Every structure is written in C-alpha cells, then in structure tokens.
Amino acid sequence: MIKKGVYVIILKLDQESDIQIGKLGKFHFRKGFYAYTGSALGSGGFKRVERHFNVSIGKNPTRKWHIDYILPKSKIVHAILLPTEEAIECKLARRIRKISGISIIPGFGCTDCRCETHLIYAKDELKSMITDVCNSIGVKDIMISSSYQEKNNESKIPFSYKMYAPPCPECRSTNSLVYNIFADDWICKNCGYTIYGCSFGDEK
Ligand SMILES: [Zn+2]
Numbered sequence: 001m002i003k004k005g006v007y008v009i010i011l012k013l014d015q016e017s018d019i020q021i022g023k024l025g026k027f028h029f030r031k032g033f034y035a036y037t038g039s040a041l042g043s044g045g046f047k048r049v050e051r052h053f054n055v056s057i058g059k060n061p062t063r064k065w066h067i068d069y070i071l072p073k074s075k076i077v078h079a080i081l082l083p084t085e086e087a088i089e090c091k092l093a094r095r096i097r098k099i100s101g102i103s104i105i106p107g108f109g110c111t112d113c114r115c116e117t118h119l120i121y122a123k124d125e126l127k128s129m130i131t132d133v134c135n136s137i138g139v140k141d142i143m144i145s146s147s148y149q150e151k152n153n154e155s156k157i158p159f160s161y162k163m164y165a166p167p168c169p170e171c172r173s174t175n176s177l178v179y180n181i182f183a184d185d186w187i188c189k190n191c192g193y194t195i196y197g198c199s200f201g202d203e204k
C-alpha cells in the first residue's frame with residue numbers, strides 16, 4: 001500500500017462567516033460544502049490528512065497553509081485519498097473546478113502552482129461528484145474515510161477507512177476489522193485483535 005498521494009477533503013460549513021485566509025485576504029464563506037485538493041507526496045505522506053483533522057478539531061493550533069484557516073470553522077465530512085507517487089494534484093484540482101454549478105475561492109491553496117484555485121464551493125453535498133472526478137483520474141484505490149474517532153473515543157484508531165477486509169482471524173466476526181493507514185495495521189473493533197502491516201485492503 002502506498003502511503004502517499006493526493007487527496008480531496010470535503011468540508012461542511014454550518015454557518016456563513018468571514019474568514020481571514022493568511023496573506024491571501026479575507027473571504028466571505030457561505031454555508032455549505034467545500035472541497036479542497038491537496039498533495040501528500042512528502043515524507044509524511046497521508047499524515048498530512050490526519051493533521052487536517054487535528055487542526056479541524058482544535059488539537060493542532062498551527063496556521064501554515066490556507067486550509068488551516070478554514071478548518072477550525074468547519075467539519076471534515078469526507079477525505080478521499082488517491083495513493084500515487086505522481087504529482088497529479090493540479091490536474092485533479094482543475095477537473096474538480098470544472099464541475100458544473102460550483103464556485104471557487106480564487107488563489108486558495110495555489111501558492112506553489114498556477115492553478116486558479118484548489119478550493120471550490122457548492123451549496124449541497126459534493127461527495128458523489130468528487131468521487132466521479134477522482135475515478136476519472138485513473139488512480140486505482142480511492143478510499144473514503146468512513147469515520148473519525150474524536151478525542152476521547154477509541155484513540156487507538158485515530159483515522160480509519162472502510163476497506164475490504166476478511167472476517168477477524170481471532171473472533172471470526174465480519175465487518176469488524178478497521179484499517180489505520182498511519183499505523184499500517186488492522187484492529188478488530190470486536191475483540192481488539194491487531195494485525196500489523198497486512199495489506200488485504202488492496203484486494204478489492
Ligand atoms: Zn495547482
């Protein structure tokens with residue numbers, strides 16, 4: 001399993017607000033859904049996505065990237081990861097920008113590239129449209145975050161994905177194994193059995 005790649009996070013903003021986005025300026029954000037396209041090709045790989053979750057819930061106070069300013073005011077509803085070694089984030093951002101009916105936040109997330117934006121807005125849920133665009137990009141494994149255990153709840157599994165998994169080898173219950181991409185292990189929610197470094201989630 002490749003632990004780096006590009007990703008899209010879908011955010012939900014429950015109330016409109018004016019947010020200062022670092023040096024980019026102050027923007028009026030309408031209530032609704034936002035999709036941010038980013039790259040996690042550095043050494044930490046998809047840890048960057050975990051960081052976004054931590055900024056969003058207030059566990060991480062850093063404000064380094066544009067996205068860090070909007071995260072604490074919103075909620076991450078989905079994270080779609082595209083494991084790849086290729087820098088396809090701008091290609092992906094441009095395709096997402098072409099989705100009809102959306103609007104854009106100009107210059108957002110584009111400090112190091114020449115795209116129009118890496119953040120789009122839609123009034124309604126964006127997930128299926130974003131998934132379609134991700135599928136069109138030709139990267140095989142697209143994983144959608146199914147749950148995020150917040151602060152006090154199951155801290156052993158900070159960020160997990162719904163992926164194909166066989167029944168638990170220990171207690172035999174089905175649909176109980178949860179994959180943690182950062183630890184690269186599977187934990188059974190039923191009996192706590194842990195399998196390290198196993199990649200059967202790839203066998204969809
Ligand atoms: Zn770009």
Ligand SMILES: [Zn+2]
Pocket residue numbers: 168169170171172173176188189190191192193
């Ligand atoms: Zn089990």
